[in-house]
Amino acid sequence: MKAIVVTDQAAGTAGMTLAERPDPDAERLAGLSGANYGDVLVDVHASGFTVDELEWPSTWIDRVGRDRTPSIPGHEVAGVVSALGYGTTGLSVGQRVFGLTDWTRDGTLAEYTVVEARNLAPLPGDVDFVAGAGVAMTGLTAWQGLFEHGRLREGQSVLVHGAAGAVGSMATQLAREAGAYVIGTGRAAGREQALAFGAREFVDLEKDALEDVGGVDLVFDVLGGDVQKRSAGLVRAGGTLVTVTGPPEARPSDGLAIDFVVVSDRAQLGEIARRVRDGRLRTNIGTVATLDDAVAAFNSTGRAKGKTVISVRA
Ligand SMILES: NC(=O)c1ccc[n+]([C@@H]2O[C@H](COP(=O)([O-])OP(=O)(O)OC[C@H]3O[C@@H](n4cnc5c(N)ncnc54)[C@H](OP(=O)(O)O)[C@@H]3O)[C@@H](O)[C@H]2O)c1
Numbered sequence: 403m404k405a406i407v408v409t410d411q412a413a414g415t416a417g418m419t420l421a422e423r424p425d426p427d428a429e430r431l432a433g434l435s436g437a438n439y440g441d442v443l444v445d446v447h448a449s450g451f452t453v454d455e456l457e458w459p460s461t462w463i464d465r466v467g468r469d470r471t472p473s474i475p476g477h478e479v480a481g482v483v484s485a486l487g488y489g490t491t492g493l494s495v496g497q498r499v500f501g502l503t504d505w506t507r508d509g510t511l512a513e514y515t516v517v518e519a520r521n522l523a524p525l526p527g528d529v530d531f532v533a534g535a536g537v538a539m540t541g542l543t544a545w546q547g548l549f550e551h552g553r554l555r556e557g558q559s560v561l562v563h564g565a566a567g568a569v570g571s572m573a574t575q576l577a578r579e580a581g582a583y584v585i586g587t588g589r590a591a592g593r594e595q596a597l598a599f600g601a602r603e604f605v606d607l608e609k610d611a612l613e614d615v616g617g618v619d620l621v622f623d624v625l626g627g628d629v630q631k632r633s634a635g636l637v638r639a640g641g642t643l644v645t646v647t648g649p650p651e652a653r654p655s656d657g658l659a660i661d662f663v664v665v666s667d668r669a670q671l672g673e674i675a676r677r678v679r680d681g682r683l684r685t686n687i688g689t690v691a692t693l694d695d696a697v698a699a700f701n702s703t704g705r706a707k708g709k710t711v712i713s714v715r716a
Contacts, residue, residue, distance in 0.1 A: 403426075417456075420646065420693070452539065478523045478535050480532070522666070534678075539664060546664055554618045574623045587607050616636070623646070634655075639657065644660050690710075690711050
């Protein structure tokens with residue numbers, strides 16, 4: 403099969419190459435000794451990748467610390483189940499699915515991927531594969547940050563950093579739909595988009611004073627650094643700062659600071675798919691490229707707007 407592989411951690415996205423890799427062995431997968439119980443083989447139709455993956459140890463070593471290069475990055479997928487592994491329940495061959503794959507195994511920038519069935523959810527027939535791959539990671543990250551870790555409730559206020567970005571735009575829409583008052587942030591160029599996604603106000607982090615926001619119940623941080631530190635001071639008593647950028651560098655004086663890594667969740671994927679299908683959640687997809695053009699797309703010098711999705715099968 404065709405796949406994007408990486409072998410050199412120091413090279414970043416410049417080290418990505420299009421290569422020929424062995425097809426997953428469906429027959430072996432179906433046998434007792436074949437693979438993890440509960441795996442399925444997916445024909446990848448669309449795939450997503452997060453640049454930070456190339457810094458994660460899981461891209462380079464497996465769960466017992468062995469070098470696993472050449473590894474196939476990309477952990478966001480939408481496709482069709484083409485074979486069931488031993489012990490798999492709940493999915494059928496021919497089913498449209500989407501979700502996130504295991505960080506420590508070969509991923510989705512490939513024609514086929516092997517993934518645990520529990521990490522996939524059905525993708526409705528009227529949601530296209532590019533949309534499915536485009537919301538799997540971004541939608542789940544927003545959902546978990548707002549509702550699981552941030553415990554956001556109707557009537558509360560939330561400061562969403564990077565509100566025009568891939569994750570921030572999902573958080574903005576989901577929070578607004580849940581009845582929260584959303585203040586978005588970013589650069590000036592993102593203002594109109596953030597407001598269109600449902601932010602009531604927008605703070606230009608390069609020009610406006612973040613401190614003028616006053617108090618909020620929740621901060622949803624995708625930027626880290628100084629912005630995160632200053633945001634901790636805005637959290638009201640009992641509130642939370644949630645970040646996806648690594649261990650928090652500041653904690654609200656009377657609140658929580660939670661860092662998390664997104665996990666696949668079938669029920670939440672179902673909620674996200676329903677919203678996309680009903681038009682309540684708009685995707686934020688920028689570049690769509692083929693697998694042949696994926697390396698160039700991820701090495702583009704222009705600033706990516708929205709999620710880059712690789713359309714593997716037209
Ligand atoms: N922990 C997890 O589970 C998890 C999951 C998903 C993503 N992430 C991380 O979340 C981060 C965001 O991902 P994403 O896909 O949403 O990225 P993205 O699409 O690039 O969005 C970031 C947004 O923030 C804006 N921004 C960036 N730096 C800024 C600055 N200094 N001042 C003002 N605005 C700024 C960007 O504007 P411009 O486009 O103008 O730069 C963009 O609108 C990444 O670091 C990613 O690795 C973590």
